[in-house]
Amino acid sequence: MAKSWKEWEKPILELEEGIDKLEQLIAVERDVEKKASLALRAQEYREKLHKFIDVRYSRLGPWEKVLVARAETRPYTLDIINAVFDEFVELDGDRRIGTDHAVVAGPASLEGRPVMVVGQQKGRNIQERGYRNFAMAKPEGYRKAIRMFEMAERFRMPVVTIVDTPAADPGVESESRGISEAIAASMLSMFSLTVPIVSVIIGEGGSGGAIGIAAANRVLMLEHSVYSVIPPEGCAAILWRDPAKGPQAAAALKLTAQSAHELGLVEEVIPEPFGGAHRDPGETADRIKEAMLRHLAEVAMSSPEAIKQARYDRFRILGRFSGQ
Amino acid sequence: MLVRKPAGGQPNPNFVQCVNCKKTLFTAEFEASLRVCQYCGHHHRLNWRQRVAFTFDADSFVETDTGISSLDPLEFPEYAEKHQQAQAKTGMVDSVICGTALLDGRPVSVAVSDFHFMGGSMGSVSGEKVTRALERGANEGMPVIIFCASGGARMQEGLLSLMQMAKTTAAVELCRTRGVPYIAVFTDPTMAGVLASYASVADVILAEPKALVGFAGARVSKQAQVHKAPDDFQTAEFVFRSGMLDRIVPRREMRSTLVSLVRLLGGHLHLEAKKVG
Incomplete structure (x- = not known):
């Protein structure tokens, strides 16, 4: 059982950091194909993140709500x-x-x-x-x-x-x-x-x-x-x-x-x-x-x-x- | 000294032992002194029947609202069993008994909390009975007397118990608007959710000597600030010094004190009743 809400916020934050880094890479990438592939990955990560947050916060148990x-x-x-x-x-x-x-x-x-x-x-x-x-x-x-x-x-x-x-x-x-x-x-x-x-x-x-x-x-x-x-x-x-x-x-x-x-x-x-x-x-x-x-x-x-x-x-x- | 036991191992019904000073007392004398130790003055806890018998005119108490009984709305672990055990042990339906009685001939609305039933804790039924006692007083112009004996709100009914704090306090407000005096008596113990609701906003607050009276469990309070807590922390005496109650009244003087207060504060109700009559 979780002792802190940070336990499930941590993977969220890590994923958000990962997306930020990808965005930075995309910004400096000059190769159009590579840029597109990076953008696709970033989009996948964002969807994954969205789904993860959605699932996590829609299923908080009583103790997690505390x-x-x-x-x-x-x-x-x-x-x-x-x-x-x-x-x-x-x-x-x-x-x-x-x-x-x-x-x-x-x-x-x-x-x-x-x-x-x-x-x-x-x-x-x-x-x-x-x-x-x-x-x-x-x-x-x-x-x-x-x-x-x-x-x-x-x-x-x-x-x-x-x-x-x-x-x-x-x-x-x-x-x-x-x-x-x-x-x-x-x-x-x-x-x-x-x-x-x-x-x-x-x-x-x-x-x-x-x-x-x-x-x-x-x-x-x-x-x-x-x-x-x-x-x-x-x-x-x-x-x-x-x-x-x-x-x-x-x-x-x-x-x-x-x-x-x-x-x-x-x-x-x-x-x-x-x-x-x-x-x-x-x-x-x-x-x-x-x-x-x-x-x-x-x-x-x-x-x-x-x-x-x-x-x-x-x-x-x-x-x-x-x-x- | 322990309770004198004959060879058979059964306690001798003629003797009891003071829970405080451990001295042996004659049962008959102990009962005659309203269960107060003749040596150390310790006020032993009473059950509701003893309280009613020691306080109101003989055979005048009429119990009301006997039909309501507790449910287990949260299906809380072990609550149903504990509640049944408490019923079997005390013969009560829940921790509060309410009704009407005469006090030196004057009608009063009464609620008595009994610590022997799950620590006198306040759940839906106790809260309802206290509320009805206050409403009956307010609606029928009878002074209200409530004897408190409770560890606080009943955990096993969760938020429903917390709501009883507001519900009972609302009924006190009703008494105030109707000009009906309400007297609370803090007996051992009067704590937490009961103290922080209807008990503390009575017009007059009396307490039995040395009764435990406090908001937080003594352990919680003292843990934080042990150096600041006086020796008599969370006793009636401490609460009296703090200005939070009117009088500490020994049990043998409780009835006469209540008689005077009801006569003096409820005088207008008596006159009105006469006018109507």
């Missing part, structure tokens, strides 16, 4: 925000004790209409990861989110949340400042709003850390994103006392976007561009934007009270049991 969802080349929240919104003014601080760079938030313009955005931000290198705390929000992050939700309600702005977190911060300081209360209060705040809320899970939807900002009217997931009650490694450690059985746990937990959709827990799975979101972040953002606009418009057709009630009803029916 690896892709965590990939550091995937578009992160600020990449999506910058591409989707015409304008974004980041606001900060929980007005209590501090700030939290794992959460980015503020008003934005979506096709000229004001919306409030709250999202979780990962980092790409060691410095950024430290600064963003691996996108693990602390109580301050959820309380900053609550500030934004309340402002959105006052100023009648629809809310968009972008979910990408392994989990909420489990540290001692987060415990002492009430991480559990902060998550619950954030959900409670979302359930009190009468403006539309749409959440998009773009990578990792990590348990309480994710649902804390995903109590929305509509929840959308990117094709290769995951949403889980517990990280698969943690589940394996508890069930089988072996974190290395993450792949088995990933399968058992049914944590893929496709499973979540089949279970009726998300409204839409947004297809990723050919070969995954990391191959074309711009196209990924366009698709997210299209879905976001469509769902916001649908939700906004109802009256404010009906929008709040619809959110309640959406979650009220979730759960599988027999009997009345």
Whole structure:
């Protein structure tokens, strides 16, 4: 079982490098026949590559999706925000004790209409990861989110949340400042709003850390994103006392976007561009934007009270049991 | 000292051993002190029947929503067996019992989580029962009392369990809009997905002494920052000092504390009920 998504990206990259080299040869080749034969080979390689990527990414298993969802080349929240919104003014601080760079938030313009955005931000290198705390929000992050939700309600702005977190911060300081209360209060705040809320899970939807900002009217997931009650490694450690059985746990937990959709827990799975979101972040953002606009418009057709009630009803029916 | 065993090897039913200080206690005295050790004050875990009996007016509890039972929607490995074993062990259908009861004569809507059933974990059924208890309180103008005892969301129902966090929290929001007081009692343990949802947003939060209360498993938290964790990390006392709960209430005072809170916070409901009557 793969330990990293790079295991299957490596042959892809090698093939791409091979094609690049062929192209260079073609450019300098003067013999017409040789040039044509090289071009033919390059074309064969491109077709082979296309087929390989297609097969690989259309057949990702649950564990492979976990690896892709965590990939550091995937578009992160600020990449999506910058591409989707015409304008974004980041606001900060929980007005209590501090700030939290794992959460980015503020008003934005979506096709000229004001919306409030709250999202979780990962980092790409060691410095950024430290600064963003691996996108693990602390109580301050959820309380900053609550500030934004309340402002959105006052100023009648629809809310968009972008979910990408392994989990909420489990540290001692987060415990002492009430991480559990902060998550619950954030959900409670979302359930009190009468403006539309749409959440998009773009990578990792990590348990309480994710649902804390995903109590929305509509929840959308990117094709290769995951949403889980517990990280698969943690589940394996508890069930089988072996974190290395993450792949088995990933399968058992049914944590893929496709499973979540089949279970009726998300409204839409947004297809990723050919070969995954990391191959074309711009196209990924366009698709997210299209879905976001469509769902916001649908939700906004109802009256404010009906929008709040619809959110309640959406979650009220979730759960599988027999009997009345 | 171990439990005194007669020659036959069967434990003597007249004696029990404190799980904390290991001292031997007379069963009758232990029960009379609501299963609190007379030597060290350790509050032993209760099952739901004991909790109901120790808290509400005698014979006033009426269980509701008994017909719903868990499925295995993910066909999760070993879940069906574990669930059946838990049912056989506890006589419960799932980890939460809900219903109505009287508290010093006043009607209250109740949910009690029982740790003995799969660690009190919250899946579809537990989430539904907690939600119904909150909705019943909101719709019928009864204060809601929930006793929490849970390791968190139930892994074996995957994302469906995570959704119960949002569902139950939505029902708390409903209580708030209807002006119905909701009191949560954290008993040992109150953790993770339960703590990070309906438990933490109650109007009033009480806890039993020394109850384990926390978000992440203690091992996870301490692994990262062991030097920063105080000795009583993730206990009711630590959470109280952090400002995250209202009072630590010894078991023998729990009923009277709840009676006062229901009378004071739910006074308007009583008046309205009278007006209607």
